[in-house]
Amino acid sequence: DGGITQSxxxxxxxxxxxxxxxxxxxxxxxxxxWYRQDxxxxxxxxxxxxxxxxxxxxxxxxxxxxxxxxxxxxxxTVTSAQKNPTAFYLCASSKSGNQPQHFGDGTRLSIL
Amino acid sequence: DAKTxxxxxxxCAEGRAxxxxxxHSTISGNEYVYWYRQIHSQGPQxxxxxxxxxxxxxxASLIITEDRKSSTLILPHATLRDTAVYYCIVRVGGxxxxxxxxxxxxxTKLSVKP
Numbered sequence: 303d304g305g306i307t308q309s310x311x312x313x314x315x316x317x318x319x320x321x322x323x324x325x326x327x328x329x330x331x332x333x334x335x336w337y338r339q340d341x342x343x344x345x346x347x348x349x350x351x352x353x354x355x356x357x358x359x360x361x362x363x364x365x366x367x368x369x370x371x372x373x374x375x376x377x378x379t380v381t382s383a384q385k386n387p388t389a390f391y392l393c394a395s396s397k398s399g400n401q402p403q404h405f406g407d408g409t410r411l412s413i414l
Numbered sequence: 415d416a417k418t419x420x421x422x423x424x425x426c427a428e429g430r431a432x433x434x435x436x437x438h439s440t441i442s443g444n445e446y447v448y449w450y451r452q453i454h455s456q457g458p459q460x461x462x463x464x465x466x467x468x469x470x471x472x473x474a475s476l477i478i479t480e481d482r483k484s485s486t487l488i489l490p491h492a493t494l495r496d497t498a499v500y501y502c503i504v505r506v507g508g509x510x511x512x513x514x515x516x517x518x519x520x521x522t523k524l525s526v527k528p
Contacts, residue, residue, distance in 0.1 A: 337516075344501075344518030345458070392457050402448065403516060405457030
């Protein structure tokens with residue numbers, strides 16, 4: 303079935319470590335997005351990519367980095383510069399900017 | 415901040431229609447109304463969206479008032495699996511930043527009861 307796959311479902315990070323969250327889609331969508339959700343809160347946009355080899359900062363990009371080397375993949379790295387990384391991370395994709403975004407099931411990141 | 419206002423919570427009896435209201439009095443002419451829902455610990459699920467006309471798909475119907483300042487999501491025959499937080503979002507087309515950002519507010523927690 304077509305969809306968006308995020309892995310791992312749960313991730314633990316030690317202080318000072320960088321960790322990378324995976325997001326893969328087989329929907330042939332051009333656009334991909336990363337959001338962060340904190341408990342009881344809405345989603346906040348971290349980065350988005352309209353097309354391969356291009357990406358833009360969202361509202362809370364500091365401490366994060368992304369790459370878009372393939373259409374189907376948009377990994378997110380949470381760097382040690384992100385001081386409050388504990389959150390639920392959601393990846394989404396859409397056919398274009400005007401089309402609905404479809405989400406994966408998320409990765410829950412915690413600090414050890 | 416979210417551009418929409420929704421009730422914090424609602425109950426609905428199983429098998430009945432669930433009508434979820436949303437106010438978006440400052441909506442612009444080029445902004446669409448989107449509905450998503452989120453079941454605990456899962457990613458949001460797209461339900462439906464519209465600009466001016468009422469829309470229907472296999473999941474729900476969307477009724478938008480003529481002045482576009484409010485809308486109602488209708489789940490025609492609610493089941494226990496429809497228990498979730500429902501988000502009403504207005505956005506223009508585009509990708510992120512000042513345009514196209516999916517701004518999720520607090521949403522409405524719908525509880526479908528047997």
